[in-house]
Amino acid sequence: xxxxxxxxxxxxxxxxxxxxxxxxxxxxxxxxxxxxxxxxxxxxxxxxxxxxxxxxxxxxxxxxxxxxxxxxxx
Numbered sequence: 362x363x364x365x366x367x368x369x370x371x372x373x374x375x376x377x378x379x380x381x382x383x384x385x386x387x388x389x390x391x392x393x394x395x396x397x398x399x400x401x402x403x404x405x406x407x408x409x410x411x412x413x414x415x416x417x418x419x420x421x422x423x424x425x426x427x428x429x430x431x432x433x434x435x
Contacts, residue, residue, distance in 0.1 A: 363408065363409060363412065365412050365416060366412065370416075371412070371415055371416070374415065374416075375415070375421070375422055375432065376422075376431065376433075377432065380422060380429070380432075381415075383422075384415065384420065384421075384422055385408075385411050385415075388411045388414065388420055389407055389408065389411055392407045392410060392411070393407065398410045399414050399417075399419040399420065400413045400414055400419060
């Protein structure tokens with residue numbers, strides 16, 4: 362699953378490396394604090410779970426609530 366970090370798909374999905382890093386850090390902390398995974402965690406590390414959640418659109422950045430401009434999709 363970590364192979365997904367080698368492609369630009371995740372970076373483009375959230376709008377940049379900084380946003381991807383922030384999203385990963387926030388979700389990873391939630392998992393460490395006991396949040397339930399939104400994908401099947403069988404045999405996966407927390408990093409693999411977070412990446413899978415992003416790939417499956419289970420977690421995203423709430424651009425409206427955060428005040429961050431959404432990525433340009435053109």
